[in-house]
Amino acid sequence: MARLLLSTFIVFLVSCSTAKKESEAVLFAGEIVNPTSTQVILMKGNEKIDSALIDSKNRFKFNLPSIENGLYHFNLSPEYQYVYLEKGDSLMVRLNTIYFDESLVFSGSNEETNNFLLELFLAAEEEDSAMYTDYYELEPNDFLEKIKSLKNEKIKRLKELKAETTMSENGFELLLGSIDYTYNRYKEIYPFQHKRKTAEENLHDLPKDFYSYRKNLDFDNQHLTYLRPYYDFMKAHFGNLSYMSCLHDCNNRNSESSKQLHFNKHKLHLIDSLVIDKDLRDNLFRNVAFDYLLKKKDAPENTEIFLNEFKTVSKNNMHIEEIENLYQGIANLQPSKIIPNLNVVSFENENITLTEVAKNKKVLFYFWSGSNKKQYQDIFKRIAELKEKRPDHELIGINIKTDFNDWKVILKTLGIDSTSQYHSNNFKELTEKLVLYPINKAIITDNAVIVDGFSNIYYN
Structure with a gap:
């Protein structure tokens, strides 16, 4: 029925x-x-x-x-x-x-456009893996041939689909853009991944036409602004441009004390000079800020310089509050600070703060979501190993982005000790205050005082 x-x-x-x-x-x-x-x-x-x-x-x-x-x-x-x-x-x-x-x-209506867009999304997930395991090792011309073959296969199918259906021109252009920017992104990434995979001392020389597509790039295509392949391409493109321009033109590129600040300022100004669409500009500026603040633990004075530069080139950025909260969250997770006094809920549905949970003991906090079964299964396996490595620490799990009752079912199904588990109903606040990037992060405390606010459960 x-x-x-x-x-x-x-x-x-x-x-x-x-x-x-x-x-x-x-x-x-x-x-x-x-x-x-x-x-x-x-x-x-x-x-x-x-x-x-x-x-x-x-x-x-x-x-x-x-x-x-x-x-x-x-x-x-x-x-x-x-x-x-x-x-x-x-x-x-x-x-x-x-x-x-x-x-x-x-x-x-429009089922062909939507199903093909989804098909491209799923194919890209598989091909991303193949790029890293097999294709980035290839010599430049062999790599270009492989990319050309994969791309042409999809364009051929797209044109056949358009001929057989009532697909609109706008729908066709969206799908074509998805294909183009997917494979052009691989080219932006190639020289760096090839060097890493082959352990070559320098970046490999590339054919003169390797980046020939760049002359047709559109930095103001509002129809593609929120298309993942377009945005991912832009991130890779500006990373490539910034690195290459610093490599050839900047006298202070060897200064370790300012290298990360210098590189990311370079990226900000390249985006400012080339990108027209406001949403794309804001999103790319946000990406640079997150990358710098989260991955590059720079000196506090350099971080302050970066944020001032960010605000200068990215006026009225729609993400400015999020970025300032991230900056403050990082500052509040430094050693000797008290862990933020955020509310969580116990298995018995009782409210308690993280400060209370961490009081009078050594704790390793870890985080997991019920939306990704493999992720939380892997995390619980790792926690079982850490119990032997860190017998002097309590290992406390904080669940996010999961319905409260579903969370309890998962714990019961896996036989996890519920007394060491808590649930958060405020994902946004927890993410900002505890800087949950990536999900595998851990926070280590001693009597609620932070020892390491940016640890990782797989590197403990």
Whole structure:
């Protein structure tokens, strides 16, 4: 019966799509198997468009009077995925959250564009792995041939799909951009990964036309601003440009005391000089700031110089509050500071602060999310090892981004001692105050005083 109802729903949507040109109204609906949230949120860039509750039959529905044609994404916490929508669309999505991306299927108007976009996303995940294990070792010309083959295969299929369907020009350009920027990003990364993989002393000489695509780069394509391959390419591109320009033009490149500050200031000014689109500028500036603050533990005076430079070139950045909170969070996690007094919840649903949890003992705090089964299984295996290595520490797990009842079920299923586990209902506050980048981080305290605020459970 469930399958019959779903089939009827899909037929309804497909039939609605025939009236696509007669109305600007958009219907976006779907069925979620094993929902992880009570609602679906539709976003365009950083802007929330609407939200839809998931009903008792695990279905949701958006009725939008009119929209701007383009790329959106729908959030089903803690996951999200793209959806391409145009005026008049009637589109259905079905997925199982246990296999979120792999199970996702679109039906209705613009189904070809959306399914192919998802197919490119899944293919890129596999190819990213192959690049690092096999392809970056290749000599430049062999690498270019491999990239060309993979790219041409997808472009050929895209053109065939466009010829066989009613795909719009905007949809076609979005998919073509996804392909182009995916493979051009690999070229930006290649010289550095090739050097690392082959242990060559210097960067390998490249053919003169290796970066020939750069003359056609578009730094103001608002249709691609929030497309992951476009954004990831831009990050790699500016990293490459900054390194190369410093390597050839900067006299103080060998000064260890200022190297990280100098390099990241370089990156800020290159973005400022080339990128036009405001959202893309803000997002790239944010990436530079996070990379510098989190990965490059520079001297405090250099960090202050960087933040002033950031505010100068990135005026009215939409992420400025987040970056200032990150900076303050890092400052508050330095040795000899008291661990932030944040509230967490025990297995018995009692509130307690981290300061109270850490009082009068040595503690190693670690963090995990129920949304990633492999991640938390690996973490608990590692914690079992650390119990033998650190018998003088209590190992305290803090759960994030998981429903409270689901968290309790996971602990019971795995047989984890619940007295050493706590749950957080405020992911944003916890992330900012404890600087949870990456999720594998650990915080070590002695009587609630921080010993190491930026440890990692796999390097203890």
